[in-house]
Amino acid sequence: MNLVNKIQGLKKEKKALLLAHNYQRPEVQDIADYLGDSIELCRKAMDEKDADIIVFSAVDFMAESAAILNPDKKVLIPSLGARCPMAQMLTAEQVRIWKKKYPETPVVLYVNTLAEAKAECDICCTSANAVKVVNSLDEDTVLFGPDYNLAWRVQRKTGKNVIPIPSKGFCPTHILFTKGDIQLMRDQRPDAVIMVHPECIPEVQLSADFVGSTSQMCRYARGTSATKYVVGTEIGLIHRLTKENPKKTFIPLSDGAICPNMKMNTLERIFLSLKEEKHVITIPKSIAKKARKALEKMLFLL
Numbered sequence: 001m002n003l004v005n006k007i008q009g010l011k012k013e014k015k016a017l018l019l020a021h022n023y024q025r026p027e028v029q030d031i032a033d034y035l036g037d038s039i040e041l042c043r044k045a046m047d048e049k050d051a052d053i054i055v056f057s058a059v060d061f062m063a064e065s066a067a068i069l070n071p072d073k074k075v076l077i078p079s080l081g082a083r084c085p086m087a088q089m090l091t092a093e094q095v096r097i098w099k100k101k102y103p104e105t106p107v108v109l110y111v112n113t114l115a116e117a118k119a120e121c122d123i124c125c126t127s128a129n130a131v132k133v134v135n136s137l138d139e140d141t142v143l144f145g146p147d148y149n150l151a152w153r154v155q156r157k158t159g160k161n162v163i164p165i166p167s168k169g170f171c172p173t174h175i176l177f178t179k180g181d182i183q184l185m186r187d188q189r190p191d192a193v194i195m196v197h198p199e200c201i202p203e204v205q206l207s208a209d210f211v212g213s214t215s216q217m218c219r220y221a222r223g224t225s226a227t228k229y230v231v232g233t234e235i236g237l238i239h240r241l242t243k244e245n246p247k248k249t250f251i252p253l254s255d256g257a258i259c260p261n262m263k264m265n266t267l268e269r270i271f272l273s274l275k276e277e278k279h280v281i282t283i284p285k286s287i288a289k290k291a292r293k294a295l296e297k298m299l300f301l302l
């Protein structure tokens with residue numbers, strides 16, 4: 001029996017759900033029960049009342065969010081090494097220091113943070129809803145972290161004073177795109193629409209035709225008539241876009257846009273994770289309770 005069949009068999013036997021982020025390897029995307037961005041997947045996990053186990057094929061903070069929002073399910077991450085470097089850039093202690101400095105200012109944290117940091121914030125956001133979340137707050141100044149580039153976008157779109165915490169948090173994969181990459185594509189593919197993620201640097205965002213999260217890029221590609229798209233995000237999204245739009249062409253803005261952390265989840269690791277029920281995500285109750293409040297506030301807004 002091949003690995004795919006073994007995984008399918010174990011999923012059935014253990015009433016497990018396999019959720020995969022849009023940046024996962026193609027072969028992982030192909031066997032997932034659901035594919036999506038971090039919050040879409042957490043919602044799926046919440047909707048699937050019959051599942052006992054969730055295998056969250058993504059990085060640490062996403063599996064943590066799924067565990068926080070689904071306390072009655074066992075949440076597994078196939079690879080313990082799949083840790084998002086951006087999420088490591090803002091610790092709970094740092095958030096507490098910023099809060100002391102700006103005691104009246106609400107703290108909005110991108111879901112790309114660890115549970116301890118989320119527990120210190122007022123509300124979470126994703127790259128898809130960050131503008132909406134900040135606009136929902138009465139205050140004109142907000143602390144926002146950890147992604148500087150998303151903070152820049154939110155400030156531009158809301159007109160509020162968005163203070164990035166830390167001052168220069170970033171995604172090591174998205175920060176590599178340059179304005180030169182866009183120019184090159186404009187020269188080589190003048191008929192293509194250029195989409196980029198809001199984790200890209202401001203000058204890349206300003207040079208693109210469309211800026212959006214992975215789910216927004218999928219919707220945009222489905223809903224527009226253009227037949228060629230340059231995709232400025234982690235390369236894994238190309239597989240999903242191509243499958244969903246077989247008559248359209250998707251070209252990576254850079255072939256090197258690979259998040260090594262996302263790619264740690266292989267079929268072998270997923271199989272072992274399911275078989276041995278490892279690695280279980282556990283969050284201390286006091287932290288989970290506070291982080292859940294911040295996540296639910298965001299979900300309530302959508």
Ligand code: SF4
Binds near residue numbers: 086259
């Ligand atoms: S693509 Fe960037 S933000 Fe997403 S998991 Fe990888 S390092 Fe983190």
